[in-house]
Amino acid sequence: DSSVIETDVLIVGSGPAGSSAALFLSTLGIPNIMITKYRWTANTPRAHITNQRAMEIFRDMDIDDQVLADATEHGLVGDTVFCTSIAGEEIGRIRTWGTGADREADYQLASPCLTVDIPQTYLEPILVKNATMRGTQTQFSTEYVSHEQDADGVNVSVVDRLTGQAYTIRAKYLIGADGARSKVAADIDLPLVGSMDIAGSMNITFKADIAELVGHRPSVLYWVIQPGSNVGGIGAGLVRMVRPWNEWLIVWGFDITQEPPVVDNAAAIQIVRNLLGMPELEVEITGTSLWGNNEVYATHLQKGRVFCAGDAIHRHPPSNGLGSNTSIQDSYNLAWKIAAVLRGQAGPALLDTYSTERAPVAERIVKRANQSGREFADLFVALGVTDAETEQEMIEQIEERKANTPEGAAKRAALVKAMAIKNYEFNAHGVELGQFYTSTAIASDGSTLPEPERDPDLYYQVSTVPGSHLPHAWVGDHRHKVAMMDLAPYDHFTLITGVAGSAWEAALETVGRELGLPVKTVVIGPGHEVTDLYFDWSRLREVEESGALLVRPDKHICWRSNELADDPESALREAFSTILSRQ
Ligand code: FDA
Known part of the structure; x- marks a missing residue:
């Protein structure tokens, strides 16, 4: 068949898992093609916390300078606030991602790199660009359809979405880095444990300069406790910095057992104004989307010559900021092994160790991220707002922490404890590095x-x-x-x-x-x-x-x-x- 194209490794997906796999393989000089469904990389900010291990990998690939140039620096990521709204009352803060003096040493001692914040819209182009410059054939608007493997390779059917033309790519190995709805993972029947869509979340991106409200307590995350903020979602309402301090992303939950909410411009503006506590604020809404929280991990990550990496094998909420980091680390584990086998330096059984080594990581991070979301309940219990039915009731409960009464004292003590639990989400250094x-x-x-x-x-x-x-x-x-x-x-x-x-x-x-x-x-x-x-x-x-x-x-x-x-x-x-x- 004259239309068969050949390569060593075909990568499906240009997200953090796919584009980094392409970068690693090209850096090692292994011919590879990366196909991706859309005409460009991620169109929403998505993952952003970039931990020490991921930064070390970028350092190893000699692209750390490029990442740092587009990132919000370590010093601005960690004064994480819990409040009734951005302009409203502050309940407390926690120093996160190793920015607290009590933890900074642990982080400094563990790595030459520190955690920074770079939204996926900035990171993916860096990965794709460097992979492509180093040798990857990058094919946008190209969709994976199916594959068949034999003893020597994999025939992958793809469609060029511009022309509608179908063709086959023959590869020695296939990497499915096609995200949480991975078709590749489904096609090789990866054993998946857990459930998809266990809670509903919406993302709202918007522009508003609120430097005067946040610049003195710089963070990437501002958590908002308001009526509705313990329904669905990722633990509480979240105002997340995309660019300091004028581009933002709100994550707000909804009840996934009900009809999905309609988030039109007016509804989005209302949610932004509520979470910011600024009823008159002029905001520019730049996007909205609904997504489901998942708690799913694969217990085996490959079949024959086909491997999956990233969200294809671990699907979980953004809590602990582990999604993109772990995806990159999956590919870092896999790429050198494929190269060693292709070069005849290693026997093919080396490839089996990808699952043995990475499946336990997938399970650990999926469980940790979901538990972190659930542990927000402690904060709601401490404040006594879990069962509050009206806004007024919630306000009164939150107000009670100020009272010079036994109830007020108990509430203050409970808050100290509930806040300490959040270290398991925001300073979970052992989960981040202890693989x-x-x-x-x-x-x-x-x-x-x-x-x-x-x-x-x-x-x-x-x-x-x-x-x-x-x-x-x-x-x-x-x-x-x-x-x-x-x-x-x-x-x-x-x-x-x-x-x-x-x-x-x-x-x-x-x-x-x-x-x-x-x-x-x-x-x-x-x-x-x-x-x-x-x-x-x-x-x-x-x-x-x-x-x-x-x-x-x-x-x-x-x-x-x-x-x-x-x-x-x-x-x-x-x-x-x-x-x-x-x-
Ligand atoms: P990812 O989903 O990034 O990439 C999948 C790739 O596969 C894409 O390039 C896609 O085009 C391609 N693809 C899929 N099917 C294909 C097919 N059939 N053929 C060809 N290509 C195909 N995380 C976080 O930490 N904080 C956050 O706020 C968010 N927010 C967020 C919002 C939304 C809307 C999503 C979808 C995800 C998040 N995440 C997140 C999760 C985070 O984005 C995720 O963990 C990483 O992107 C995972 O990287 P992967 O490369 O595995 O998949």
Whole structure:
């Protein structure tokens, strides 16, 4: 068939999962085509909180500067407010995303990057542009219809939506990054757990300069407790900053068991005025949409040569800001594995570890995000507004927290507790960073992850037990300061050792040559290219100076040796044979 087009990897979808998969594959030099249904990228701001792991990935891809240039900086994201309206009474604040002095150190110690805010309308074009510049064939207005796979590849039927012409793309692998209503996931029958459309939400985007009401308490999120704000939605009414301080997005809930509300311009203006507490405000409504909250995760993420990533495998509300971040991290886990198999460096069984490693992450984040939404109930209970039937009743209940009465005191104490719970949504550092992998692509040394010293959802605990993410430290020399992650680029396996472990280097070179695998050794210590500037690394590495850590392209430690092996070559050969499924 003359109209068959061939490529190594076909990606369906140009959202965070798809466009980042394309970027990673093109950066690795793997031919790929990305098709997407619409003529351009996301047309509404959607996901925005961009966490440390996602920023690290952008740093690894050398696009962090581009992302930061379009992002709202870390310092402006975190004075999160709870109020009766933006102009009305403030109930309290919580410092979020590690901006509080008590948490900032945890975040700084964990990563060279900090959380920022970049709406999807700004992020996707950066990902698509860089992917395309590096080699991706990007086809807009092109729809995935169906696929058939055989032993060597996948035939994918697509339609050019401009001409209506159908054609086939033959790919060695197919990635379905086609979002929460994924057709690819349905076509390979991914096992999905949970329910879709469990609550109703509407998004209203609008322009209004309200700097004087928010500039002194800068945040991306302002939560509003008003009559109706515990119906449907994501926990409470939300006024979300899109651009400081004149572009906004409101998320407001509705009862999904009833007829969907009609949100015309007048209705949208009314909701904006209510949540802002400014009945006369002139607003420009720029868009409205209705969406359903989901609580769904896939327990297996692939079938044969077809993989799904992003919302296709985890569907959940925006609470905890995990959607786009996790989608990007899925693709980061998958892309190097596909490249290694395509290049014959790894056996095809390496690809099975995508599900083994990422399905538990999908489950964890879907549950966490939904629980965070539900935990807003504590705040409503603390304020005594859960059963308030009229606006007046609600106002009286909220007012009671001011009273010098036992009831007032009880309410104030309950508020302190309810607010602390919100750390599980807004400072859940352990959920954001604490991804630990157990699979055949991790060669265990028999050790297990130490018991967490603090709450594992709130606090991230570093370790070098194989399966852990490479700990962060600043290292370098008298001219350069680099992060540990900078030493382990995406196109290499990197062995990290100390001066006494220098003998690993020759061994790794031999084994790398045998396997046709790009490898590098980094010796950290005085007299070498990189020194342990602050003596942090020697405390973090958990192995002797002569020991070694082997780091995968995605920065997870896949093997370690406590000290220099008697026969470093065979130790490494054996490790790679497991990790790369070469037996
Ligand atoms: P995503 O949905 O971004 O992308 C899917 C891609 O697949 C699109 O490019 C689409 O064109 C393409 N596609 C679908 N079917 C196709 C087909 N048959 N053929 C070809 N292409 C196809 N999150 C958050 O944290 N805060 C928020 O406020 C919001 N708000 C929000 C609003 C709305 C309206 C939506 C839809 C989603 C959100 N989200 C959100 C969720 C967030 O957007 C989501 O987690 C990420 O975009 C997931 O990225 P993916 O790349 O997996 O899917």
